[in-house]
Amino acid sequence: MYRAYTGTQVRAAEKVWLDSGWGASLMRRAAWGLAQHTLVFLHTRGRVYGSRVLGLVGKGNNGGDTLWALSFLASRGVAVAAVAINTEAEHLHADGFAAFKRAGGRVVNRINPDTAVVLDGVFGTGFHGSFDLPGYLADHELHIPVGAGVVACDIPSGIDADTGQITGTALAAHLTVTFGANKVGLLAGAGGQHSGDIHVVDIGIQTTLDAVEDPWFVPMAADILSVYQTPVWDVHKYSRGALSVCAGSEQYPGAAVLVVNAAEATGVGYVSLVADPLNDTSVSDKVLTANPQAVVENQVTDKATALVIGPGLGDTAGDKDSASSALETALRRNIPLLIDASGLDMLDESTLAQDLSATVLTPHVGELSRLIDRLAPDLTETTPVEQAHSFAQRFGVWMVLKSADTYVFSPAGRRAVHPAKTSELATAGTGDTLAGILGAGMSTLDPNHQDFSDQLFAVLAAGVRLHSRAGELAAADGGVVVSTLADYIRTAKQR
Ligand SMILES: NC(=O)C1=CN([C@@H]2O[C@H](COP(=O)(O)OP(=O)(O)OC[C@H]3O[C@@H](n4cnc5c(N)ncnc54)[C@H](O)[C@@H]3O)[C@@H](O)[C@H]2O)[C@@H](O)CC1
Structure with a gap:
């Protein structure tokens, strides 16, 4: 059996490291992992160099991970762009946004029909309540091209990371790149039907997660x-x-x-x-x-x-x-x-x-x-x-x-x-x-x-x-x- 955790448990484990000043490092590791898995995904679907990746980016750290990942992808010749979702560009994660702009990223309000991959970085484990991301995209004429792949950053936006419940609606991902450990919300309930293939990126909080006394277990x-x-x-x-x-x-x-x-x-x-x-x-x-x-x-x-x-x-x-x-x-x-x-x-x-x-x-x-x-x-x-x-x-x-x-x-x-x-x-x-x-x-x-x-x-x-x-x-x-x-x-x- 392997261990999975609620979003709350992962956030508590992260906090130990954030409180000791490791926040920026954790984010860079998460973003690096997201970029690497996205590169592999792009590769399996065609070319990497010259392909287009667009980030749907929220104002929190999930958006920050995504902006950093886009900056890493740009260094591999990927054309990167981002749409700020439910917020303004000036409220996006400051360091991530700066890295994204340095790498040549552009903030846009339309999705190019040639986009190969959309990164879902609107909400992560900080999400609570209800949000209708597909509805938001439709209202703002942000149409995801039919052939584009969807890669979720940590967890598809709108899923409760503790339970897998989706109170609003969420985009179904082909691939979810999740950080620290697998999360119950990616496995159970509707969340399990939206997460696609799951890849876990080790961001260096394993010892803290190992000490969690009441994880979930998943039989294999x-x-x-x-x-x-x-x-x-x-x-x-x-x-x-x-x-x-x-x-x-x-x-x-x-x-x-x-x-x-x-x-x-x-x-x-x-x-x-x-x-x-x-x-x-x-x-x-x-x-x-x-x-x-x-x-x-x-x-x-x-x-x-x-x-x-x-x-x-x-x-x-x-x-x-x-x-x-x-x-x-x-x-x-x-x-x-x-x-x-x-x-x-x-x-x-x-x-x-x-x-x-x-x-x-x-x-x-x-x-x-x-x-x-x-x-x-x-x-x-x-x-x-x-x-x-x-x-x-x-x-x-x-x-x-x-x-x-x-x-x-x-x-x-x-x-x-x-x-x-x-x-x-x-x-x-x-x-x-x-x-x-x-x-x-x-x-x-x-x-x-x-x-x-x-x-x-x-x-x-x-x-x-x-x-x-x-x-x-x-x-x-x-x-x-x-x-x-x-x-x-x-x-x-x-x-
Ligand atoms: N801080 C760090 O060092 C790390 C952060 N990580 C990333 O950070 C994410 C968590 O980041 P955050 O705590 O900033 O939270 P999120 O980025 O998940 O959420 C951002 C914002 O959305 C708001 N929000 C929540 N529910 C909403 C709703 N229904 N409608 C509208 N707004 C809503 C929240 O109040 C919050 O301000 C993780 O999923 C992961 O991607 C990881 O990379 C690990 C390291």
Whole structure:
């Protein structure tokens, strides 16, 4: 996993250096990095010498970076110009503007149609509230040529660097050159859809960022390998994880099939479906047809090392009794427990008062909202991401929030974000698949291990990445069909 930071955290880290007189150096390093990446970008799109680059420049330090970068580009034979946005030229960053003019830069109020690259340097991490940059450009007849590339300085203007929210509108960048570290606003929410390729420029504040106690973590492909790889040779079926699954009903038998298929594809030693075969075989027949190796048991047995409960559960009295007993057993035995979908409706004050340090809730945004209405109506946070973070800490429970992006929150407030990679996973049944993947990973953990919390965090974040990677592979292969997603899990584990 790599670390990403909120804009606020990066600004705080920068301040340490600014207060000791390093401001000008930091800006020059940032601008140098922006210029170098812009040169490479120009090169891939055609020529550098004689090409035109125009800066959209605001009055703050983000504009200052951009003006300095334009001055560096001019020294490589690029024709540079700038438009002052939402301010007058005399209010632009003084040193940056002086360097820009020394380099032969011109302030203009039209965009030359031959412009190859537009640098977006209107707002950076100092942005707050709302701004409509595309609207501003249209109002001032500043038309970005159709073929021009857009390179954002630090962050596309108008994105909240803490959250990725865009309250107004923003220009979508082909490339964002960001400073110090990757920012959550470039990865999450709408911000993630506007930042294009991201390049991080080291401006010399790394030691300060390393000391930040609550960064965000972002899972990578390498985490799938390290967490979900096939174990060493001296294992047996139970030590590889024995997952109990309490899912499916006469009405929704497919949910249980999807959970079990995904768990098997992820790699688990033993899967047991909790069902009463004497009562109703509609679920167990389907699970056994798809997975003959699965076992049907009428309770969570002592062999189980984790339980997934909730997907597709029915609402008959028998279904509810069986699910309550499974939930109670898992909590009493303190095995890792994943509660999804209708299982979330089983939570009440008394469940939430128990030790939930090995329990993971996996709501989507609608389910989270219902959970909060029912069990924490006094939460003051307003966005689902903040609410899930707060809910996890209040009740000492793990949360995996499923939205376009997926978020992981630990009871101690540790947090990970997996940015949306494909919208193809927004389809019924993918949540059941995720539950199966995470359940398989959780079944290998021992809640009494001293590193359990770190291990569970890694299992959840890497599992979310694995699920997404499977979706990406399926999408590239013609589209996600949930019943075959498990096949792509196997492939995703190997790459
Ligand atoms: N000072 C330094 O040494 C460094 C600065 N850096 C750059 O500085 C940027 C941050 O610079 P600033 O703090 O000057 O802030 P910005 O350049 O992001 O914003 C500039 C101005 O816009 C105003 N503003 C904010 N929201 C607005 C809105 N909705 N409508 C209209 N005006 C609005 C702010 O009040 C501020 O005066 C970073 O993103 C980065 O590009 C980095 O290069 C690192 C080093």
